[in-house]
Amino acid sequence: xxxxxxxxxxxxxxxxxxxxxxxxxxxxxxxxxxxxxxxxxxxxxxxxxxxxxxxxxxxxxxxxxxxxxxxxxxxxxxxxxxxxxxxxxxxxxxxxxxxxxxxxxxxxxxxxxxxxxxxxxxxxxxxxxxxxxxxxxxxxxxxxxxxxxxxxxxxxxxxxxxxxxxxxxxxxxxxxxxxxxxxxxxxxxxxxxxxxxxxxxxxxxxxxxxxxxxxxxxxxxxxxxxxxxxxxxxxxxxxxxxxxxxxxxxxxxxxxxxxxxxxxxxxxxxxxxxxxxxxxxxxxxxxxxxxxxxxxxxxxxxxxxxxxxxxxxxxxxxxxxxxxxxxxxxxxxxxxxxxxxxxxxxxxxxxxxxxxxxxxxxxxxxxxxxxxxxxxxxxxxxxxxxxxxxxxxxxxxxxxxxxxxxxxxxxxxxxxxxxxxxxxxxxxxxxxxxxxxxxxxxxxxxxxxxxxxxxxxxxxxxxxxxxxxxxxxxxxxxxxxxxxxxxxxxxxxxxxxxxxxxxxxxxxxxxx
Numbered sequence: 001x002x003x004x005x006x007x008x009x010x011x012x013x014x015x016x017x018x019x020x021x022x023x024x025x026x027x028x029x030x031x032x033x034x035x036x037x038x039x040x041x042x043x044x045x046x047x048x049x050x051x052x053x054x055x056x057x058x059x060x061x062x063x064x065x066x067x068x069x070x071x072x073x074x075x076x077x078x079x080x081x082x083x084x085x086x087x088x089x090x091x092x093x094x095x096x097x098x099x100x101x102x103x104x105x106x107x108x109x110x111x112x113x114x115x116x117x118x119x120x121x122x123x124x125x126x127x128x129x130x131x132x133x134x135x136x137x138x139x140x141x142x143x144x145x146x147x148x149x150x151x152x153x154x155x156x157x158x159x160x161x162x163x164x165x166x167x168x169x170x171x172x173x174x175x176x177x178x179x180x181x182x183x184x185x186x187x188x189x190x191x192x193x194x195x196x197x198x199x200x201x202x203x204x205x206x207x208x209x210x211x212x213x214x215x216x217x218x219x220x221x222x223x224x225x226x227x228x229x230x231x232x233x234x235x236x237x238x239x240x241x242x243x244x245x246x247x248x249x250x251x252x253x254x255x256x257x258x259x260x261x262x263x264x265x266x267x268x269x270x271x272x273x274x275x276x277x278x279x280x281x282x283x284x285x286x287x288x289x290x291x292x293x294x295x296x297x298x299x300x301x302x303x304x305x306x307x308x309x310x311x312x313x314x315x316x317x318x319x320x321x322x323x324x325x326x327x328x329x330x331x332x333x334x335x336x337x338x339x340x341x342x343x344x345x346x347x348x349x350x351x352x353x354x355x356x357x358x359x360x361x362x363x364x365x366x367x368x369x370x371x372x373x374x375x376x377x378x379x380x381x382x383x384x385x386x387x388x389x390x391x392x393x394x395x396x397x398x399x400x401x402x403x404x405x406x407x408x409x410x411x412x413x414x415x416x417x418x419x420x421x422x423x424x425x426x427x428x429x430x431x432x433x434x435x436x437x438x439x440x441x442x443x444x445x446x447x448x449x450x451x452x453x454x455x456x457x458x459x460x461x462x463x464x465x466x467x468x469x470x471x472x473x474x475x476x477x478x479x480x481x482x483x484x485x486x487x488x489x490x491x492x493x494x495x496x497x498x499x500x501x502x503x504x505x506x507x508x509x510x511x512x
Contacts, residue, residue: 003062004029004192005050005161010059012045017392019045021216022059027161032183032193034203037213037236038432039404040390043196044086046213047163050194051083052076082154083163086403086430088146092139096132097121100153124152129185142291144175151182155191162186163194168202169403169430173458174290180206198236198404198432200229212236237434244440244465248448252281255421255452256302261311263297263476271297273476275311279421284443284453286467288460288492294476295456296338299425302454303335304328305343315421329358334414338425338456340403344410347399351391354398354406355380355413383412387435403430408439415442422446425456440466460489474498 005027012020020042027033035043048054050061052070061068063079070076073083090099097118106116118134125132130148132141138149147167154162164183168176183193183206197203203210204224212220212235220227220235234240256279263272272294279285289295300306302313304325313320318331329335337343345354356376359365365376380394387408391401398406407430414422424443428436443466447453457463463470464487471481472495480495 002029002065003027004064006062007046007050008060008062010046010049010061011057012042012049012054013057019216020049020056023213023216023218025211025221027192027194029160029192030187030190031208032187032195032206034195034197034207034210035213036196036198036200036203036210036232038198038388038434039402039408040215041213041236041432042216043213044165044402045216047083047165047194047196050076051081051163077154077157077159080158080160081163082157082159082161084147084150084154084165084167086166086169088150090138090146090149092137094138095134096136096138096141096145096149097134099138099149100124100156104157120156121152124156128152128155128182128189130155130182142175144171144178147171147175147179148182159191161192161194163196165196166198166403166430167195168197168199171458173460176202200232200433203232204229214238233433236432242437242441245444245448247444247468248282250280250282250448250450252283252450252452254278255281255283255316256454257312257314258298258302259312259314261298261301261313262309263301263306264309270476272301272308275476275478277471277478279452279454281420281452282447282450283468284447284455284466286463286470287454287456287473288463288470288496289473290496291458293473293496295425295473297476298473299335299338299423299454299456302328302423303333326361329417329419330361332420333423334417334419334421335423336411336414336425336427338429340407340410340429341399345398345406347397349398350395351389351398351401351409352377352380352394354409355383357413358417359413379416383409383416387412387438404432404435407431408435411439411442415446419451421452421454423454423456426458427455428457428459428462460492463492464489472496 003026007025009022009024010020011022023046025033037043045054049056052072052075068079100121101117106113106120121134130152132145132148132152138146167179171179180202187193195207207224209223210232211218212232214236258275258277261272261275262270264270287295297306301308308321315331315333320328341347359376360371365372389405389408391405411427428439443453455466467484469481469483470487471478472492474496
């Protein structure tokens with residue numbers, strides 16, 4: 001059997017911590033290898049060794065039949081290995097073309113030939129069916145477009161083996177579908193793909209072979225046709241996943257009441273257009289919609305991060321509009337933000353400081369303006385154990401945690417406030433299947449305790465799994481609200497695209 005890549009018994013130790021323990025993988029030309037595992041399983045560490053970002057403690061890398069050892073990413077790139085990182089590495093003020101050719105710019109008379117560069121990018125885009133605008137600034141591109149830029153960058157550099165690190169973590173469902181098509185097409189063109197992920201349905205769509213890691217060790221190496229999502233989940237977590245707690249039937253009073261909310265609209269189309277919504281006690285209301293239809297602005301308006309032009313927001317007996325973020329928190333509002341780095345944490349803050357955000361106001365931990373850290377640390381250690389947050393210490397910087405572990409820390413903090421109302425925006429973005437199970441269970445438990453939850457998620461399966469009612473947003477309006485029994489993925493998809501209820505019912509009937 002001829003392999004383009006073999007990694008044999010790769011081991012990586014950090015002091016006494018064993019991140020990778022004798023891991024072996026192999027990859028053929030034109031094959032998609034998925035490496036799956038929970039956060040901290042060792043997936044990214046293994047790829048960092050392949051890409052020259054880390055040096056192995058032991059093991060060997062064989063590329064096209066030759067033993068290799070890379071001292072850095074430049075050597076890996078020169079040998080045909082490219083990596084698209086989870087957090088993109090683009091210059092926002094540069095054009096798409098400039099970002100793709102940087103370091104390998106075509107020259108004319110010693111100067112950067114922008115026209116030739118743009119033509120090369122266009123040729124590459126057409127060759128691999130990866131659509132980009134060569135002249136657009138990277139900072140003006142959507143997340144999906146930015147990812148396409150990163151893929152074209154490694155292709156421009158001549159990569160035959162492409163590593164994709166959690167590529168769908170921040171994409172919308174439509175962008176995910178486009179990426180999976182791109183992966184399949186690249187493989188058909190003879191490129192070999194290593195896909196690092198924990199999203200098993202996506203793995204089953206595009207992977208040829210699957211390697212499962214848990215706690216730095218291989219627990220399974222299977223071909224796609226010989227496995228299924230349930231078996232992979234068991235290999236990842238080390239146990240069978242549990243069914244969610246049954247829902248308690250509750251008929252609670254209105255808790256969050258949003259009336260005629262409007263943002264913008266003086267010269268352009270409103271971002272939020274006379275929107276009204278109610279969430280009752282003991283209810284989870286899901287918001288479904290294609291990204292960019294006002295979901296983010298609705299969350300920001302409720303939490304006090306954005307001013308409204310018209311309307312009112314009430315939580316219980318408290319009018320929220322016009323009040324500060326701190327007052328809204330005091331009124332009983334907790335918030336898992338959709339962007340963990342922008343709204344949920346400070347990268348330079350420690351794990352302890354990130355967990356403490358908001359708690360320093362609580363009387364339990366605040367005495368005469370001094371913070372009682374001992375009591376809080378016990379609480380924080382409980383979160384770390386319960387959510388299996390992997391961190392070297394409480395003094396580790398939050399920015400050094402993996403995206404999934406930081407997300408778990410923020411979710412634990414917001415659930416820990418034990419408020420009457422929770423806004424959960426993309427609560428499981430970037431987390432592994434075991435943590436997702438626990439977060440879903442915690443949200444259901446909160447609902448069963450008589451609290452209210454507003455859930456915003458780009459994952460339709462998550463919306464359908466958790467919600468009692470589902471409000472569909474399109475162009476700043478709620479176009480329909482369905483209860484969980486009548487909601488289907490087909491009906492929601494039609495409504496999310498701007499279709500009407502008759503179309504969604506017709507599509508559901510046709511599908512059935």
